[in-house]
Amino acid sequence: EVQLVESGGGLVQAGGSLRLSCAASGFTFDDYSIGWFRQAPGKEREGVSCITPSDGSTYYADSVKGRFTISVDNAKNTVYLQMDRLKPEDTAVYYCAAEPDTNAAGIWWHLLVYDYWGQGTQVTVSS
Numbered sequence: 001e002v003q004l005v006e007s008g009g010g011l012v013q014a015g016g017s018l019r020l021s022c023a024a025s026g027f028t029f030d031d032y033s034i035g036w037f038r039q040a041p042g043k044e045r046e047g048v049s050c051i052t053p054s055d056g057s058t059y060y061a062d063s064v065k066g067r068f069t070i071s072v073d074n075a076k077n078t079v080y081l082q083m084d085r086l087k088p089e090d091t092a093v094y095y096c097a098a099e100p101d102t103n104a105a106g107i108w109w110h111l112l113v114y115d116y117w118g119q120g121t122q123v124t125v126s127s
Contacts, residue, residue: 008021
């Protein structure tokens with residue numbers, strides 16, 4: 001059974017930090033790219049970042065570049081999203097997802113290329 005389990009969300013003040021985790025199981029981790037998405041109330045789900053575990057390639061949305069860092073622990077099949085200098089506009093439910101492509105460049109932000117999704121974790125940034 002494929003599972004993507006997010007954790008690490010919570011309430012933090014603006015300027016603070018959180019680290020999200022995405023633990024994957026049930027599929028061949030090295031054959032996929034793992035993305036982080038977020039969805040704020042009343043808004044569409046948007047791509048935040050993506051990593052290809054097999055070669056370490058990373059991608060970021062412009063809105064989070066320089067503040068968020070994506071990383072992977074291949075031994076644990078887990079992807080992390082370190083979020084620093086958080087802003088109130090980062091408030092959203094954050095989801096991780098798995099895409100069956102090790103060349104995510106140019107497509108990683110497209111929701112439809114992802115086969116599997118986690119249940120999401122809430123991140124709330126207070127002003």
